[in-house]
Amino acid sequence: MTSAAIREQDGGGMRGLVAAIGSIAGVGLGFSITLPLLALTLEDRGISSTWIGINTAFWGLSSLAITPFVSRIAARLGTAQALALSILALAAALPLFYLSPFWLWFPLRLVAGAALTTTFVLSEFWINVAAPPGKRGVVMGIYATVLSIGFAMGPVILYFTGTHGMVPFVVGAAVLAVGTLPVLSALGVAPKLTDGHRTSFVRFLFLAPVATGAALLFGAIESGAFSLLPLYGQRVGHARDVVIMLGIGVTIGNILLQMPMGLLSDRIDRRKLLFAIASFGLLGAGLLPVVSADFWPFMLALTIWGGVVGSLYTVGLAHLGSRFTGEDLAAANAAFIFCYSLGGLVGPATIGAAMDAYDPQGFAVAVACFFAAYLVLVVTRMRHAQGR
Structure with a gap:
């Protein structure tokens, strides 16, 4: 909403x-x-x-x-x-x-x-x-x-x-x-929806940066991966007929791991879980150049990596829900979706440019940079919370 x-x-x-x-x-x-x-x-x-x-x-x-x-x-x-x-x-x-x-x-x-x-x-x-x-x-x-x-x-x-x-x-x-x-x-x-009291979502972009940052990261990775992963597959030597299947590796992981990751988020600190997810995402991005030349190892890596990384959205949204209620939650949800859309804007353009600059592994380089930037944000927020 x-x-x-x-x-x-x-x-x-x-x-x-x-x-x-x-x-x-x-x-x-x-x-x-x-x-x-x-x-x-x-x-x-x-x-x-x-x-x-x-x-x-x-x-x-x-x-x-x-x-x-x-x-x-x-x-x-x-x-x-x-x-x-x-x-x-x-x-x-x-x-x-x-x-x-x-x-x-x-x-x-x-x-x-x-x-x-x-x-x-x-x-x-x-x-x-x-x-x-x-x-x-x-x-x-x-x-x-x-x-x-x-x-x-x-x-x-x-x-x-x-x-x-x-x-x-x-x-x-x-x-x-x-x-x-x-x-x-x-x-x-x-x-049915009717206009009620309008709370600007702009300030919520910064009140829960770990959650909104997770939405931005997920938007960038998701849109960039689905639009440019087939091109990455072709550049590392795979046939056109099979590169369109690479996205299935990511989505199978999502299908299998969304509910378990959601249940896990109810039992541990969600900021720590988001840190662990992003760390795994960074590690997986570093592994892609190693396995990308062999199709089935590439598919397996994408399945595990995609399943864990896909929970960024679910856990980030749960973290948001634990902080706000009522009208504030409605505005915070808008900020969350806005950041997801912003990720969809910057992700493909950044990854596409990296693929031209660092052929053939620019895809993995750009994805790794996104995860590294988010990890810095999470660590900063966790230290800020401990210092209060």
């Missing part, structure tokens, strides 16, 4: 959860089909990694712009209606990428990014409203797992459709459009 709002319905209980979680699968599918497909298509057209990264960063730019207004859009159109329209907008944009010249990809990225962000924010809001308070952790674990399954489905679809021609774009659009069906089936139970 991106601003304080009044909840007028309970979100429809199980029916609402099925609708919202079904739509979140569309979010994951949208990311995992669109980002690698677009990157590979641009490379086929002779576009450099730097420009591919810059173009992908427009996705994050639109996310930053739309986030403060999502709840207002939902209040005016209705939560379910806005959710369904955003999924359809993303589906409609996908074939247009294939038909358009490169300069037109920038406004298309803005439209697609805004649609995907709206889907993400409203799905998460609906899940939080409909989840029973005593089972919220379990529901959020299911949510994260379904999201990861959505991420895994994209490369599978691309494997069977191929990455050349119009077919993968049309198939991806059709699958996304089907994702509106569970939402439309629950129109009557969707939570």
Whole structure:
């Protein structure tokens, strides 16, 4: 939820959860089909990694712009209606990428990014409203797992459709459009939003920097990895037909480890857990150049690394929830999503530039730098807390 709002319905209980979680699968599918497909298509057209990264960063730019207004859009159109329209907008944009010249990809990225962000924010809001308070952790674990399954489905679809021609774009659009069906089936139970007391989310960017920093880091790694990991795989010697499967290694780890990591976060200091996750992320980034030339060791490393790193978002959000309540939590959630979107802006551009500067291992170099910077932040905050 991106601003304080009044909840007028309970979100429809199980029916609402099925609708919202079904739509979140569309979010994951949208990311995992669109980002690698677009990157590979641009490379086929002779576009450099730097420009591919810059173009992908427009996705994050639109996310930053739309986030403060999502709840207002939902209040005016209705939560379910806005959710369904955003999924359809993303589906409609996908074939247009294939038909358009490169300069037109920038406004298309803005439209697609805004649609995907709206889907993400409203799905998460609906899940939080409909989840029973005593089972919220379990529901959020299911949510994260379904999201990861959505991420895994994209490369599978691309494997069977191929990455050349119009077919993968049309198939991806059709699958996304089907994702509106569970939402439309629950129109009557969707939570209603009305404008309430507005609390600016800006100050919450700095009140919980360990949590918001985790969102920024995760956004940078996730968007950068899904858009540029196939290119990294090609540069270290793997065939085009198999590099689209590298993202599955990351998502399998997410599917297996989201719920265990969430349960672990309820039992230990979340800042210490986030420090451990980031440390593991840095170690994994350093290992990638060692194993990247051999496909199956590369896939195994991505599975373990991706599963642990993927919990940055879940644990960071839990840490945020433990610090704020009510309207403050709503504003803090907006700050969290804003930072995630900011990561989506800086991640692909930075990683793409590093890949051109340090070919073929620039991908691993850039990812390692992101984790190192976050570790400095966490250590600084932990020392500050001990000194008080």
